[in-house]
Amino acid sequence: MIYHVGKVDVPALRGVNITVNEGEYVAIMGPSGCGKSTFLHIVGGMLQPTSGRVIIDGEDLTRMSDGERTDLRRRKIGFVFQRFNLFPTLTAEGNLKLAERIYSNGANGGNSDRRREVLRLLQLESKMGHKPLELSGGEQQRVAIARAIVNRPAILLADEPTGNLDSENSQIVLDMLRNLNNEFRQTIIMITHNPEAAKLADRIIEMRDGHVVSSGASL
């Protein structure tokens, strides 16, 4: 993957070859600028690589149009970001319903049983009427996770989900990701700078300067 910055070509990923199995929980670590987020955005269909192939569940993202990649993201992928990225004007429940509406191509309703189950799992039942600014950082990130998984995507992509949280809330969020992986068998790819967070994953991939430098089971 090469970024064009003015007239200068900046390679972000070089010869990266990663296979993540269904239901696997993978942590990606590495210094800033090593290509972790670029990798996550490519896997999520938000970026088109300049070369190479990305296969998700047998479908090659690199041969898809922008619309097809968007559709695959809608059906199979959930995103969790460091900055939560909730809609500030909507309540927690409104954020979840919006994700459901997008999943169902604009239809209202959603699966209320599934929503309740997710809320129970993330211990958010009492927070549904609150807007993001009325929630703590940990609660906001739990709402963001709930939004990402409410449609049961096969893959959850988390870009430093604990980067903006204190250690207590970080632990809660990490425990929840682990529980979701155990309970729903969702494939999770999580970027983190935190070795303690990475330890909870099945496998840790280390990147440096756009290369994968190691890939192995966590301790």
Place this chain on the structure above:
Amino acid sequence: MDNLIAANVKQRPLRTAISVIGVSLGVILVVLTVGLARGMQRDSLDRQSNVDAELRMAPPGTQPLASNPLMFRAGYARAIMEGVQPTDEDPDLEPKPPIPGAAAASPVGEMIQSSAGGIGFEMVDGIDFESFVKTTQLRIVEGRALGDGRSPGSDYEAIIDRFYAENNKSSDGRPVKTGSKITVLGNEFTVVGIYEPPILGRVKIPLYTMQQLFGGADNCTFVMVKTERPELAEEVKESIERYYPGNRLIFTRDLPALYSQGINAVEIFLNVVIGLAMIISTLVILLAMYTTIIERTREIGILKSLGASKRFIVISIEKEAALISLMGVLFGFLVSVIGKYGIEASTRLKIDLDLRWLLLATSIALAGGLIGALYPALRAANLDPVEAISYE
């Protein structure tokens, strides 16, 4: 708030309010301008309907229900009723008999002046009272009849209709009644009577006085001719055309249709107003939604990360524009209704709020809003998701 569109509209109340007012301006422009044109037209025709005369005789090329200068010989009225005989001054004059079937003929002068309220215009009639009452349903309900303008003291007197009396002030700022002084064509007149029903202009002065104020020639704007029986109208028209060719003779019953044909210029003006309203709505929504999109770039990135298609994003923004436009329409209607009663109470203008035009104003505002939002919506839909989500 669970609905993104409603939440977005509510998030920036000032911007929403400005957008709503912008859209409503277009609606008000259409509703009040069209309503005013239609209202004044209806009012003119209503007052026309109280004329009993079946025929109107005027110079060729003049428009009915429009003020034309005093350039038509008032003597036609006498000629129709009494015929023409050679005189000592004009011994070669071809003799003509009275028009058979004509029961009355009355010369009427019409001049336009600024409305008393300062907004719009109003018609002033110069009439020969004696013949005028024979060709219309006019009756004096207060005070006395209008003088001929020639006899001493009768030159600056006026009669007014009931509506004028109830909606105007005299020169000294008091309600108008008999004996009040009112300003007509730049001169002060004394109200000597109030008449009903409304006929042509609301203020009537002696035709002779009007002639003296505008050059002194024995002219009028048109002559109204009443026939002995309505069915004689065709016959009388033919006779007049035969004896006095080259004039325009129209049936009073045809005036509404002729008037409609004659207001092409008004229709063009209304179309310009409608076009302006459309442009206003489009620009207001375009600017509002464009700034909204810039401000919400990050949120659009989030929508894209959730898998929202371009179609979903375009529809969301268009729905928001439609909601703002609809609020603008409702606000515009409210202001228009208040404006109608305010204008009618403070001026003599009439405004008709016709359902057809309300629907047209709604369509214009909604179409303008949707078109205006299209470019920002497409721009949002085509944002790069990674750049959008990183937008600060």
